[in-house]
Amino acid sequence: xxxxxxxxxxxxxxxxxxxxxxxxxxxxxxxxxxxxxxxxxxxxxxxxxxxxxxxxxxxxxxxxxxxxxxxxxxxxxxxxxxxxxxxxxxxxxxxxxxxxxxxxxxxxxxxxxxxxxxxxxxxxxxxxxxxxxxxxxxxxxxxxxxxxxxxxxxxxxxxxxxxxxxxxxxxxxxxxxxxxxxxxxxxxxxxxxxxxxxxxxxxxxxxxxxxxxxxxxxxxxxxxxxxxxxxxxxxxxxxxxxxxxxxxxxxxxxxxxxxxxxxxxxxxxxxxxxxxxxxxxxxxxxxxxxxxxxxxxxxxxxxxxxxxxxxxxxxxxxxxxxxxxxxxxxxxxxxxxxxxxxxxxxxxxxxxxxxxxxxxxxxxxxxxxxxxxxxxxxxxxxxxxxxxxxxxxxxxxxxxxxxxxxxxxxxxxxxxxxxxxxxxxxxxxxxxxxxxx
Amino acid sequence: xxxxxxxxxxxxxxxxxxxxxxxxxxxxxxxxxxxxxxxxxxxxxxxxxxxxxxxxxxxxxxxxxxxxxxxxxxxxxxxxxxxxxxxxxxxxxxxxxxxxxxxxxxxxxxxxxxxxxxxxxxxxxxxxxxxxxxxxxxxxxxxxxxxxxxxxxxxxxxxx
Numbered sequence: 277x278x279x280x281x282x283x284x285x286x287x288x289x290x291x292x293x294x295x296x297x298x299x300x301x302x303x304x305x306x307x308x309x310x311x312x313x314x315x316x317x318x319x320x321x322x323x324x325x326x327x328x329x330x331x332x333x334x335x336x337x338x339x340x341x342x343x344x345x346x347x348x349x350x351x352x353x354x355x356x357x358x359x360x361x362x363x364x365x366x367x368x369x370x371x372x373x374x375x376x377x378x379x380x381x382x383x384x385x386x387x388x389x390x391x392x393x394x395x396x397x398x399x400x401x402x403x404x405x406x407x408x409x410x411x412x413x414x415x416x417x418x419x420x421x422x423x424x425x426x427x428x429x430x431x432x433x434x435x436x437x438x439x440x441x442x443x444x445x446x447x448x449x450x451x452x453x454x455x456x457x458x459x460x461x462x463x464x465x466x467x468x469x470x471x472x473x474x475x476x477x478x479x480x481x482x483x484x485x486x487x488x489x490x491x492x493x494x495x496x497x498x499x500x501x502x503x504x505x506x507x508x509x510x511x512x513x514x515x516x517x518x519x520x521x522x523x524x525x526x527x528x529x530x531x532x533x534x535x536x537x538x539x540x541x542x543x544x545x546x547x548x549x550x551x552x553x554x555x556x557x558x559x560x561x562x563x564x565x566x567x568x569x570x571x572x573x574x575x576x577x578x579x580x581x582x583x584x585x586x587x588x589x590x591x592x593x594x595x596x597x598x599x600x601x602x603x604x605x606x607x608x609x610x611x612x613x614x615x616x617x618x619x620x621x622x623x624x625x626x627x628x629x630x631x632x633x634x635x636x637x638x639x640x641x642x643x644x645x646x647x648x649x650x651x652x653x654x655x656x657x658x659x660x661x662x663x664x665x666x667x668x669x670x671x672x673x674x675x676x677x678x679x680x681x682x683x684x685x686x687x688x689x690x691x692x693x694x695x696x697x698x699x700x701x702x703x704x705x706x707x708x709x710x711x712x713x
Numbered sequence: 714x715x716x717x718x719x720x721x722x723x724x725x726x727x728x729x730x731x732x733x734x735x736x737x738x739x740x741x742x743x744x745x746x747x748x749x750x751x752x753x754x755x756x757x758x759x760x761x762x763x764x765x766x767x768x769x770x771x772x773x774x775x776x777x778x779x780x781x782x783x784x785x786x787x788x789x790x791x792x793x794x795x796x797x798x799x800x801x802x803x804x805x806x807x808x809x810x811x812x813x814x815x816x817x818x819x820x821x822x823x824x825x826x827x828x829x830x831x832x833x834x835x836x837x838x839x840x841x842x843x844x845x846x847x848x849x850x851x852x853x854x855x856x857x858x859x860x861x862x863x864x865x866x867x868x869x870x871x872x873x
Binding site: 373396 | 783
């Protein structure tokens with residue numbers, strides 16, 4: 277989600293007269309006219325101070341020459357972490373009172389520091405203000421808009437404007453805790469950390485067999501050979517990598533209290549990508565929604581940054597076009613890949629595509645980011661019945677996935693992502709493999 | 714200030730105080746809803762109360778007019794100050810502004826007294842001097858208006 281840059285604002289200060297200037301001129305004029313009409317010289321005395329202030333303000337008002345700059349400690353931060361920012365303001369002319377506001381986009385909060393604030397700047401003075409910002413929601417932002425308003429000493433004029441030295445800041449999603457990752461049913465051909473079902477070069481014991489010419493002596497299992505009076509060798513499981521595709525359903529989201537199903541999905545996807553890539557697996561991303569985004573599976577730190585940056589761009593775009601599996605590039609879904617779907621199961625297109633993936637034989641696991649905690653149940657009977665029906669339909673949908681052998685775990689307020697993953701893992705271990713229809 | 718002006722009238726004190734009270738209510742409303750444009754009307758009504766008192770009083774020139782003038786100026790200044798935004802920040806800003814207001818009150822009082830003295834002299838000086846006074850008042854207004862116009866143009870050009 278990229279926060280749009282603020283609308284084009286004129287740079288520098290623009291002068292305008294405050295309401296005080298016409299008021300003082302009006303009061304002075306009224307006093308003088310009343311003095312003439314009523315023949316009361318005291319009213320001239322009454323008008324004189326207002327005329328004096330107005331004339332002095334007009335004659336002595338100096339255009340302020342100020343500038344402001346923002347410096348950020350870094351361009352990357354994580355949700356909930358602090359980010360230091362330094363605002364430097366300087367003035368070539370003296371400014372009696374300078375109001376400063378650090379304009380922050382929604383999703384970035386001020387943790388420490390005062391904004392707006394008032395400053396008094398002497399001629400040629402430079403002032404540095406330190407702010408502590410906090411990324412409250414993952415996303416891409418632009419920071420660096422400073423609003424200034426300078427009052428001259430009589431308060432008849434004010435000069436205000438924006439100084440924008442915009443800098444991009446990325447707030448990475450807060451990672452969800454993961455203890456044990458889901459393992460694909462089949463591994464790929466490249467070496468990795470995953471113990472493959474196939475036998476080959478590795479360290480995990482698989483089986484014993486008779487020695488054949490060409491076997492390496494170090495493979496000989498001497499204890500078994502002594503028992504059988506012939507040479508037997510150990511067979512080992514190969515250690516391979518796996519392909520994991522993170523399937524993010526971005527058709528719709530439900531939210532409340534500053535969090536939505538999409539927020540949770542993005543955090544979970546970032547955590548999964550980090551952990552799988554740390555185990556040398558290839559990880560790809562499919563963001564399936566109003567706008568389709570994908571990343572071909574790859575490995576390494578660069579891929580992690582690619583995935584996280586792509587996640588930051590994820591947003592809900594309403595789209596009524598029917599989308600199915602055909603729109604996803606074929607290379608994005610390699611054979612034998614484990615597809616971990618993060619979905620609120622709200623949009624029929626995403627639901628259909630997941631069933632389609634299973635029907636095509638993909639190894640699919642679904643973590644349902646439950647929208648149920650965000651649903652507001654109405655007060656009357658009809659609304660309660662509608663809510664119950666909606667819950668029943670969701671139960672039926674889950675049962676449908678289970679019938680097709682798709683492990684599905686619900687992640688809601690009562691359960692952590694960790695327990696949802698564990699539930700999927702247990703399902704995959706014990707549930708019978710349903711033949712693909 | 715309302716009571717002072719009412720007592721200065723010598724008669725119909727209730728009517729005079731009523732005008733002042735309406736001005737006070739306007740000022741309070743301006744401060745309560747933070748609408749600075751209403752402040753001027755409140756100050757104008759306070760001035761009108763004093764003018765009514767002077768009309769009812771008649772006789773010689775009121776020597777305390779500069780005091781009332783300074784009072785009205787301070788009321789206006791403090792009212793506008795109250796309607797401005799007050800973000801927290803340098804503590805010295807309010808102190809310096811207060812010092813400046815005290816200085817402004819002293820200068821304004823002096824100017825007001827001088828103006829009153831000149832007006833009194835003009836009242837005794839016959840029609841010619843009175844004409845000069847009227848011309849001076851009109852000229853002063855014209856100068857302020859011209860300055861305001863040029864400042865307004867400059868502000869408009871800067872904004873464009």
